[in-house]
Amino acid sequence: DAGVIQSPRHEVTEMGQEVTLRCKPISGHNSLFWYRQTMMRGLELLIYFNNNVPIDDSGMPEDRFSAKMPNASFSTLKIQPSEPRDSAVYFCASSLRRQTNTGELFFGEGSRLTVL
Amino acid sequence: AQKITQTQPGMFVQEKEAVTLDCTYDTSDQSYGLFWYKQPSSGEMIFLIYQGSYDEQNATEGRYSLNFQKARKSANLVISASQLGDSAMYFCAMREAFTGTASKLTFGTGTRLQVTL
Numbered sequence A: 001d002a003g004v005i006q007s008p009r010h011e012v013t014e015m016g017q018e019v020t021l022r023c024k025p026i027s028g029h030n031s032l033f034w035y036r037q038t039m040m041r042g043l044e045l046l047i048y049f050n051n052n053v054p055i056d057d058s059g060m061p062e063d064r065f066s067a068k069m070p071n072a073s074f075s076t077l078k079i080q081p082s083e084p085r086d087s088a089v090y091f092c093a094s095s096l097r098r099q100t101n102t103g104e105l106f107f108g109e110g111s112r113l114t115v116l
Numbered sequence B: 001a002q003k004i005t006q007t008q009p010g011m012f013v014q015e016k017e018a019v020t021l022d023c024t025y026d027t028s029d030q031s032y033g034l035f036w037y038k039q040p041s042s043g044e045m046i047f048l049i050y051q052g053s054y055d056e057q058n059a060t061e062g063r064y065s066l067n068f069q070k071a072r073k074s075a076n077l078v079i080s081a082s083q084l085g086d087s088a089m090y091f092c093a094m095r096e097a098f099t100g101t102a103s104k105l106t107f108g109t110g111t112r113l114q115v116t117l
Helices: none
Strands: A005-007 A010-013 A019-024 A031-038 A042-050 A053-056 A065-071 A074-079 A088-095 A111-115 B010-014 B019-021 B033-039 B046-052 B064-069 B074-079 B088-095 B105-107 B111-116
Touching: A005 A088, A010 A019, A019 A088, A019 A111, A031 A074, A042 A065, A042 A074, A042 B105, A053 A065, A074 A088, B010 B019, B019 B111, B033 B064, B033 B074, B046 B064, B046 B074, B074 B088
Parallel strands: A010 A111, B010 B111
Antiparallel strands: A005 A019, A019 A074, A031 A042, A031 A088, A042 A053, A065 A074, A088 A111, B019 B074, B033 B046, B033 B088, B064 B074, B088 B105, B088 B111
16 A cells, blocks of 8 residues: 655755655545654644644744645645755654544654755 | 653663663643654654553553543653664654544653663
């Protein structure tokens, strides 16, 4: 079975450029999460969706960040314009949340973003 | 206030020994879930074990067990018979608002475990 698929795995860009990170969740999962990991701040939840609807975007740092989930099999996280402090590993995760399961998150391999 | 606290930034353990990684949490919810994830140097996040707040038995998964002490709000991970491949970062996480169709995980800062020969 395919896991959560993220692209690109690595991205190096210059300050001011637009960055788009992509995620394909596990088929059948109904929740999708975007996390950011840095040495200074650890793992931070940016936004999560349930059934393609954004539920909580309070973790999105500022207006430069936006996320969409146009259908159950695809999500994007966009940064425009990018800044050096956005350099981090961005994880996408999905889960199937039902009363009868633990609802653990399945993570993609991450997208390592470097903004010069 | 920190919802998940992992006070050990780094730990060493000898191969074949057992090790306990500490995790305390803070919540006013009665219903919640606690998770442990492993992040090896390759970077992926691997789910290890889960404990629900109403589970009476401590969770176990192979060499992993969770020492759940509800009154103390602690959920320590015990790894028995450590192996070199256990060297990694370990994260404790909590899901509050157990009911509902989607709820987020809040992660601790992690503990880096190094298994030595």
